[in-house]
Amino acid sequence: MSGEIENGDWPTFGWVDDIRPALAEAVANGKPAAFATLYRVEGSAPRGPGAQMLFTLRDDGDVRATGYFSGDCIEGDVAHHAAQVVADGEPRRLHYGLGSPWIDIRLRCGGALYILLERVESDDAAVAELLRHARERRPCIWESDGKTRAVRDASGPLLTYSEDPLQIARRYDPPRRLIVSGGDPGALAAAQLGALGQFETILVRPQGPQAPPPFAVAQYLRSAPASALQDLGVDRWTGYLGATHEDEHDLGGCLTALRGGAGYVGMIGAKSRAQGRLKALEALGATKEELDRLHLSPGIPGLGKSPWEVATGIVAEIMQALNPAHERA
Structure with missing residues (x-):
């Protein structure tokens, strides 16, 4: 021995x-x-x-x-x-x-x-x-x-x-989990970085390809984000990133994640779209407290705009939010 x-x-x-x-x-x-x-x-x-x-x-x-x-x-x-x-x-x-x-x-x-x-x-x-x-x-x-x-x-x-x-x-605590919805290079970069960062990573791509993504994730789902989050269940050890760039998907996913008490909820998009998205969520019944927890244009400024640079800033922000040192229990 x-x-x-x-x-x-x-x-x-x-x-x-x-x-x-x-x-x-x-x-x-x-x-x-x-x-x-x-x-x-x-x-x-x-x-x-x-x-x-x-x-x-x-x-x-x-x-x-x-x-x-x-x-x-x-x-x-x-x-x-x-x-x-x-x-x-x-x-x-x-x-x-x-x-x-x-x-x-x-x-x-x-x-x-x-x-x-x-x-x-x-x-x-x-x-x-x-x-x-x-x-x-x-x-x-x-x-x-x-x-x-x-x-x-x-x-x-x-x-x-x-x-x-x-x-x-x-x-x-329950394993840290990251749910990413989307299929463009930025969404895929965030999902792969999440998996490499030891998150239980789930990629949601509404009506996406039948074949799974070309990197390992815990699950790949083809349903609408709101439906996927309802089926999966959301808790404070879960981070959600809406990155389909389609409001019909990202708004529903974010609202479901916020109402479920997710530890981090973010939505990728131009800052010029932020006010319109907030008003749309408010019209769907989102409270001020829920909207205050939403990260619009998430990530760390100044890293760059390539998919990996944007994803690095977002995943770092999610890690910080779900860090046990920031526990709320």
């Missing part, structure tokens, strides 16, 4: 922030996994408390990693301990940086990280509950002491913990 990270020279595993899809894959494969939670940080660090990693063992003994803690300072060592946790089932508490017993492992940021490693089985009831809450788009709290786990309906801080004995409580 080598404990080496698969493709460790190119740590693209650190692009993933939400470990639940990897956990669902481990469950589907019937494999145990090592679940790592950063529960305490002292000083500076790339990630804050609540960051997580998941480790599964390959048949050759290498470790498949998902997530990151330190920008490649400690991930290899955590993977080594994770392989041991999967093998013997005993949880481990790891301490890196200031005051650590492993003086040969340095953190470039100069802080200290405290991590709980625990083995989770593919048939663990708490894991099943965690994944069910994600599918049903309901927030929950994962509680664990390293051996006993439970999931309960709740919201609250991202992570709390108590020492002696260690007990952590980690909040999970």
